[in-house]
Amino acid sequence: MKPNGRGSRNQSCELISRATETAFAAVEHQPSTELGTGAPTQSCAESGESRPLHLLRLPQNAVPSPPPEAVPAAATADSHAMPDSPVISTFAPTAAGFGCPALSLDAAVVHNCRQLAAKIASEVTAFSEAHSTVAIERTVLRLCGITGATAAGVPLVNVVVAALEQVGELGNGIALPFFSAAVALDLTPQQLADVLADDASALSTDPLALHAAVQIRADTADRARALAHQYAQTGIDQIVAQRAARKQFLRDLGEGNQPLCYVIVATGNIFEDVVQARVAARQGADVIAVIRSTGQSLLDYVPEGTTTEGYGGTYATQANFALMRAALDEVGAELGRYIRLCNYASGLCMPEIACLGGLERLDMMLNDALYGILFRDINMQRTLCDQRVSRRLSALAGLIINTGEDNYLTTADAVDAAHTVVASTLINEALGRACSLQTEQLGLGHAMEIDPLRPNMLLYEIAHAALIRALFPGAPLKYMPPTKHMTGNVLRGHVQDALFNLVTVLTGQGICLLGMPTEAMHTPHVHDRYWALESAQLIFGGAAALGSELQFRPGGVIEQRCKQVLEKAYELLQNLATTGLMDGLSRGLFADIKRSRDGGRGLDGVFARGPAYWDPTGEIIDKQLQLISQQEAG
Template sequence: MLDLDPDVVATARELAARAAEPVVRIAKAHTTVAVERATLRLAGITGADSGHRAGDVPWVNRVVDTVREHCGLEHGVVVPAFHAMREHDLGSLTELAEATAAGQIQYRIPDRRAADRAAKAARTAVAKGLRTVDRNRAQRDKLVARLGDPPQRPWIYLIVATGDIDEDVVQAASAARAGADIIAVIRSTGQSLLDYVPEGATHHGFAGTYATQENFRIMRGAMDDVSREVGRYIRVTNYASGLCMPEIAVLGGLQRLDMMLNDSMYGILFRDINPIRTFVDQRFSRQVHARAGIIINTGEDNYLTTADAVDAAHTVTVSQLLNEHFAHEAGLPDELLGLGHAFEINPTVPESFRLELAHALLARELFPDAPLKWMPPTKHMTGDVFFGHLLDGFFNLAGVLTGQSILLVGMMTEAVVTPFLSDRDLAIRNVKYVLNAAAGLREDFHPAPGGFIAKRAHQVLGEAVDLLDRIVRDGLLDAIADGTFGLMKRPPDKGKGADGVIEKADAYRNPASELLESGATT
């Protein structure tokens, strides 16, 4: 439709790869406390020390923190941990954690023969965890084949966020019965900055519900029941982001979540998490997502809530291209790459709808095989619920016309209050009306060659190439530090979690990374 110049598109991807490569090298050369904890979670550790005076401390944190204190994490956590299990004749990692909490374990890096034995035992344990992930992926495929996917695209994506997992289940079931295809459980505010994952089911949270393994299990089980009731597979989404990105990715794979928010720069820009920490963690988490068959959702829509949606449109395209390269390098295929963008142009701007169509169509044509996630208006929702409902209708229409894959339901009370169930019901009706009324309209939608929409799309792509060229010259980390994306300036040596980044030693061992890189099962 847009007649994009294939040479310009190829140049954009080449520049994105060149801009990303130095960061990939840094990610490969480092580990983090979260990567090491995720590895032990795959190896089977669960539970928490409930007797700690400051509150429950997950056993995985206890082990990783103590290993780091005793002998460092430059060699990885598995060799000292599994060597200690053998030395003390312990039957599980949980027993090891209990002994650690009691002060009975002194971790060390053993000699080479003992290290090889420990690494072999760790590989066996991690492989067992990955086989659970593999079984869950196969189970999802069976359920989709049996129950069917939603009959239309885009899929309808709706948020629940009560703070209580049991109440979330009630709202999610109601949403699925009303027509939602994907249920996203919003995390409690601030969880992305916790350097641990809470244990168990939770019944409190501010503006969201804690992401825990048990909460994942509860929601997935409930949506399996509803899937059988409504006759289509209902997907479940949560957040693999923040300081525990790798761990939450693992827990999502172990509990058969279907989608996870996972962006290469969101935590850096909007949560002030250290850039190196984020890039190391996102590479490992995306390898887990690739293994689990989990669709990731990236966060480019957030740039347009802090920067102008017209002036900064090309930064969205640049981020999408970078996210694509980081995803491919980690093993994620296009069909799992839910690149994000949003309907956030100020509605008072002349020709705003045509501009939105140009931006959305550019994303669709640049990434034809990716399940793009289209986000509704939030920045310019004023509290006028009637205008907000109309604006959401225009957003839904743009999604249909430009072939978006995942459509997050816009609420008329968005950014004003937490929407009531009645608001959600009206929002789903809005989406369903537009999807039904305009179902085949895309085949009649052909922007004029050289017209307003085509020219705008070409302009944004050209500006993206120019920015990528500058990023290649200056470096991606410097571009992030300069406020290139979302106007946020984040230096590479600053930010939360920086002290959790460790440079790997030559003898570093991590069976999870080895198995994920190779695709092996043993």
């Protein structure tokens, strides 16, 4: 049995002896395919450290595994004698839902909820297929290889889109007029972008000259089309190559067990972030999320280059992505486990960030269809168009998307509004599937923020977490601890987070965004993450098989609560399916926040696609996605 492609045992033991916290993530994986033989814990002979029992990997509906002492020592002692695990998916092949006690849900209600969510999503998809946005057109240019910025820091993709918008040539998509001009002027696309950004050039000073240059001419249209297609193919091939590179890393190195430990870095300076991220990886972090500077979601451009100044986080830029990716690859190779990198495909540049993430091999992206609308007051038409393109790119890149329902209840009451989280995850799932995202890419985010002093708060948290787990088998759900009820009392906060860690492992969540005791005080210090990772390791290890040992009492508080929340979610979905998602948002059905169809930021960047709209990337992505799904099926 091969420990899931992990580095050698010696390497792991060395890590453990070096870091006395016995980073659970350094504990070797147990294979998922063989029932009952994969029980983990033994001591690591070289170091004498005992290894925490960690999450067992069993197929869904598996019988509980035997206790560790019943496992023949040979089953885990020699990792080298075992054949390679044949299947490495984009996500760790963990039996989803393992660990969570079974929950009996009314299958008919669940089925109806999904049908309604699909109907709601199909209307959104139809809308977004009929429209485009400046961000989407900039994404097309990025995929065609346009990079760089002006001396003033304006990205060239912004310059080009703004120029064509100004002469009224954006409605049918940027690609054909832009490449027609490249052909007419005999310039490469990058050269043409440079010329447009040159204040002294005729094209940038004379709108008539620009207008003439971008006209589609019968004699060159085919050449322009072929050229655009060729450049777009090159960009998309890079994303596909990064997808393959990730697969290879996972095959060679393996990764941490679920629940993956997800921590944030947010120093504002990418070079300092790298230091913090490397330290976190050594302590057992599986996913590093680089929090963005607080202003970025409302910037209508992606900054260029490495950045050292940010507030509450660090700007997402292609150069910053590349820097962090290289650092995590390096430390991951040393630790013998692939460290995932996460950022935020959200805000006004949602599809561009997804594109850059694909190019630079990010592994996860916060990418919610509704979050920006609700919490950043971004116009709903803008975000609903942008989310589709960003998710198609994420599907292509093999990225896991994380949705943001875990934030709804920071503004709405956690118990009263629990059903809105459930309804939203179902809608996000349907929207994601409409963009070809696979189950193992759906890191639906959730968690309630119940007042910690409410009697039986833990039962309700378990109920909600178990309900989401049961609704989305196979999806690497992302569970997030509370932020609203953190007080500045770090010890109390640590206990609250510990309770959430327990719920995480008990209900078999895929990704745990580890709570920091210093939440609401400052962005995490280097040792704040150590506290959080140590707590998670203790609890994930110590309670690894708890979920498979317990049952929810039939008719008990948890089961009743799940039933009630699901029924209310069903009602909400019925309501939304009647009026449509946009209307529901304007009535404040989510997070107690009302947003109007024409309000918020970014509406001026939305336009109806013209009759001759053409985007070369769309058809290539369609083809690639088909190819990938055939490969994965075969």
